[in-house]
Amino acid sequence: MKKFVLPVLVLAALLGSPAFSALAQAPVVTVKDKITTNTTWTxxxxxxxxxxxxxxxxxxxxxxxxxxxxxxxxxxxxxxxxxxxxxxxxxxxxxxxxxxxxxxxxxxxxxxxxxxxxxxxxxxxxxxxxxxxxxxxxxxxxxxxxxxxxxxxxxxxxxxxxxxxxxxxxxxxxxxxxxxxxxxxxxxxxxxxxxxxxxxxxxxxxxxxxxxxxxxxxxxxxxxxxxxxxxxxxxxxxxxxxxxxxxxxxxxxxxxxxxxxxxxxxxxxxxxxxxxxxxxxxxxxxxxxxxxxxxxxxxxxxxxxxxxxxxxxxxxxxxxxxxxxxxxxxxxxxxxxxxxxxxxxxxxxxxxxxxxxxxxxxxxxxxxxxxxxxxxxxxxxxxxxxxxxxxxxxxxxxxxxxxxxxxxxxxxxxxxxxxxxxxxxxxxxxxxxxTDYSSGITTASRAKSDQVDGLNVFPNPAAGQASLAFVLRRGATAQVRVLDVTGREVAALAPTAKLAAGAHTLALPALKAGVYVASITTEETTQAVRFIVTK
Missing domain, CATH: 2.160.20.10 (Single-stranded right-handed beta-helix, Pectin lyase-like)
Structure with missing residues (x-):
């Protein structure tokens, strides 16, 4: 089993998947005026x-x-x-x-x-x-x-x-x-x-x-x-x-x-x-x-x-x-x-x-x-x-x-x-x-493929740093994100180099106590799993 520790970039943007889109409803921003300056919708x-x-x-x-x-x-x-x-x-x-x-x-x-x-x-x-x-x-x-x-x-x-x-x-x-x-x-x-x-x-x-x-x-x-x-x-x-x-x-x-x-x-x-x-x-x-x-x-x-x-x-x-x-x-x-x-x-x-x-x-x-x-x-x-x-x-x-x-x-x-x-x-x-769009986040709507199998976080609950384990049926480039219970992204790991088919473990970043969701995205699928950090 291969192990990778990846650099973590803290972002302010949301990301979701069908597994955790119901965590929170997004605020609704009503727009009715002409946009006259450079503007970003998040x-x-x-x-x-x-x-x-x-x-x-x-x-x-x-x-x-x-x-x-x-x-x-x-x-x-x-x-x-x-x-x-x-x-x-x-x-x-x-x-x-x-x-x-x-x-x-x-x-x-x-x-x-x-x-x-x-x-x-x-x-x-x-x-x-x-x-x-x-x-x-x-x-x-x-x-x-x-x-x-x-x-x-x-x-x-x-x-x-x-x-x-x-x-x-x-x-x-x-x-x-x-x-x-x-x-x-x-x-x-x-x-x-x-x-x-x-x-x-x-x-x-x-x-x-x-x-x-x-x-x-x-x-x-x-x-x-x-x-x-x-x-x-x-x-x-x-x-x-x-x-x-x-x-x-x-x-x-x-x-x-x-x-x-x-x-x-x-x-x-x-x-x-x-x-x-x-x-x-x-x-x-x-x-x-x-x-x-x-x-x-x-x-x-x-x-x-x-x-x-x-x-x-x-x-x-x-x-x-x-x-x-x-x-x-x-x-x-x-x-x-x-x-x-x-x-x-x-x-x-x-x-x-x-x-x-x-x-x-x-x-x-x-x-x-x-x-x-x-x-x-x-x-x-x-x-x-x-x-x-x-x-x-x-x-x-x-x-x-x-x-x-x-x-x-x-x-x-x-x-x-x-x-x-x-x-x-x-x-x-x-x-x-x-489709429920109340969470304000969209991900791939493709049905779950068999490319990623056995997704889990261990230990769960974790009293410190946890790891994300999964099996790739086919080689893939993977990107991992972590969200808190409100749906706010707290960490995003830079995409890996292409991983070979087989079992892999990725070290997740140290987190404060709380409930989280870790997602993995490949070319074929996005899958997610909940986990708890106790301290």
């Missing part, structure tokens, strides 16, 4: 957005990993990052930052609060250099700075957002207006949105690892000249819940009038999985996997769409022209089990099937059963998105097209959002309805 508080909370030009809002932010329902609590402001929401795989409903568990619903809105200075195509974002928040976006930086959203969850005031005037789960490519968006989950999960209005921001879970309207909506790139995105829909306006996975316009305004909407998506599970009660308001219209030149590569009533609608003469010219590309995609694979605008004679099925495009029509998936891929409570090893989705991707040959896109072999790595593990939550 994980030992819960923050309540009361109305439209704005981060002003020149100010940076930093949110610590593990922090919970709630939106007040009756005031449509919303966080708005204005042009020139920054949001530094940089969570961790085992400490995601969570924006969620203020309603108690079991009583939450889509549209309980507004959402998160980022407004930048990158180009858009509405008349004039700048424009006003939809949603009634009087926010201005757009400009000439393609690489504008609005901050970081990484390992972030946004739950029960989305307020539709009226058609074409909604707050989405995550609204991005004129956001530039200097902004980092990676590992974001939007769940139970009352409108679109994600909507881009112009801008050039890129993103990876996006989740749209059980939203109401569209999953990925792009408008007004959005030209960014997205890789690895998954959508899982509730087949019985859709929007009366018609729900699509992709909806894309150049602008609301279908004009030739520039920059043209020309976003590029690759490695998307869009799952609409089969159901005898499929909501009739579900429409299309991809609705590309109003002169959009959206392109989609290496993706899979299952169960949508219509696979692809190329809507309108300008959009058809974009497909013919090659501005709009659809390559190496799979449409599975659509009742109608293709559609065009009423009166159009455009051969959508011929466009999609051209041999040079490498697209495929099949059934969901032929994909090599299983029921877990479509579970609405605990989805497991990895395809089986023999799935046809494990191969067939191609990155030779110039739209996706650049450095941003990982050159993977698989189609859809997943190969053999489950990038949703550890930071996501597919049952936010029943």
């Amino acid at each position: 994980s030992n508080n819960v923050y309540l957005l009361d109305g439209f909370v704005r981060v002003a030009d020149g100010a940076t809002l930093t949110i610590e990993p593990g922090t919970v932010i709630k939106g007040k329902k009756d005031t449509q609590g919303t966080l708005i990052i204005e042009q020139g402001g920054k949001l530094m929401a940089d969570g961790k795989p085992n400490q995601p930052i969570v924006f969620t409903s203020n309603s108690p568990k079991g009583s939450r619903a889509r549209g309980d609060w507004g959402g998160v809105i980022l407004l930048g200075r990158a180009p858009q195509n509405i008349s004039g250099t700048t424009a006003v974002i939809e949603g009634g928040v009087n926010g201005v976006f757009g400009g000439t700075v393609a690489n504008d930086n609005s901050g970081v959203l990484r390992y972030v969850r946004i739950e029960f957002p989305g307020v539709a005031f009226q058609p074409d005037n909604e707050i989405n789960g995550l609204t991005l207006g004129g956001v530039g490519s200097g902004t980092i968006i990676d590992h974001v989950q939007v769940s139970y949105s009352g409108d679109d999960s994600y909507e881009w209005f112009g801008g050039s921001v890129n993103a990876k690892h996006l989740i749209s879970f059980r939203g109401l309207d569209d999953d990925f909506d792009s408008d007004n000249g959005f030209s960014g790139k997205v890789q690895y995105a998954v959508s899982l829909r509730d087949p019985e819940v859709a929007d009366i306006s018609g729900s699509n996975s992709f909806e894309s316009d150049n602008d609301k009038n279908g004009s030739a305004n520039s920059p043209k909407t020309s976003a590029v998506f690759s490695n998307v999985s869009s799952f609409l599970p089969a159901s005898t009660n499929l909501n009739s308001d579900y429409k299309r996997a991809m609705h590309i219209r109003r002169n959009s030149a959206l392109s989609v590569f290496n993706s899979v769409f299952t169960g949508w009533p219509t696979g692809l609608l190329l809507d309108g003469t300008p959009t058809e022209a974009n497909a013919t010219s090659g501005e709009l590309q659809l390559k190496n995609n799979v449409l599975a089990s659509s009742k109608s694979n293709f559609a065009a605008a009423s009166g159009s004679t455009y051969d959508v099937a011929g466009f999609f099925n051209a041999a040079t495009r490498g697209n495929q029509l099949t059934t969901t059963d032929a994909l090599g998936l299983d029921a877990n891929n479509f579970s609405l409570t605990a989805p497991k998105f990895l395809p089986q090893a023999a799935s046809i989705l494990q191969a067939g991707a191609d990155f030779t097209d110039t739209k996706i040959s650049g450095e941003f896109f990982d050159k993977v072999a698989f189609r859809g959002a997943f190969g053999t790595e489950d990038w949703t593990a550890g930071w996501t939550n597919f049952d936010p309805q029943n």
Whole structure:
């Protein structure tokens, strides 16, 4: 058995895990005023957005990993990052930052609060250099700075957002207006949105690892000249819940009038999985996997769409022209089990099937059963998105097209959002309805793995220094933290070098008499154990 004595850093931040999240309720800090100076929200508080909370030009809002932010329902609590402001929401795989409903568990619903809105200075195509974002928040976006930086959203969850005031005037789960490519968006989950999960209005921001879970309207909506790139995105829909306006996975316009305004909407998506599970009660308001219209030149590569009533609608003469010219590309995609694979605008004679099925495009029509998936891929409570090893989705991707040959896109072999790595593990939550956020701390929601076994503190009770013992089934880098009974972190040990599989003992720091919790976090799991110090 190996023994390590690690240096201890005393911190003031909270950290929790499911084993001790009930130790204390965090104070609630209500925020309603504009943030005009650099501000940090810490994980030992819960923050309540009361109305439209704005981060002003020149100010940076930093949110610590593990922090919970709630939106007040009756005031449509919303966080708005204005042009020139920054949001530094940089969570961790085992400490995601969570924006969620203020309603108690079991009583939450889509549209309980507004959402998160980022407004930048990158180009858009509405008349004039700048424009006003939809949603009634009087926010201005757009400009000439393609690489504008609005901050970081990484390992972030946004739950029960989305307020539709009226058609074409909604707050989405995550609204991005004129956001530039200097902004980092990676590992974001939007769940139970009352409108679109994600909507881009112009801008050039890129993103990876996006989740749209059980939203109401569209999953990925792009408008007004959005030209960014997205890789690895998954959508899982509730087949019985859709929007009366018609729900699509992709909806894309150049602008609301279908004009030739520039920059043209020309976003590029690759490695998307869009799952609409089969159901005898499929909501009739579900429409299309991809609705590309109003002169959009959206392109989609290496993706899979299952169960949508219509696979692809190329809507309108300008959009058809974009497909013919090659501005709009659809390559190496799979449409599975659509009742109608293709559609065009009423009166159009455009051969959508011929466009999609051209041999040079490498697209495929099949059934969901032929994909090599299983029921877990479509579970609405605990989805497991990895395809089986023999799935046809494990191969067939191609990155030779110039739209996706650049450095941003990982050159993977698989189609859809997943190969053999489950990038949703550890930071996501597919049952936010029943999660207790009163402690104000979040950790990985992944079920306990077998990587760490036999976690215990000895002696317990301890009349002095104690040790933490555990067995690693697989080698791992481990981080240990100690909290007191109020949930306050009293010690954090620097992460170890990678430990080999086997039994290990770590010496805990000397502590005053009291009740404590020691937690260990690896790449796969966070586990915790209580112990007592008597003197």
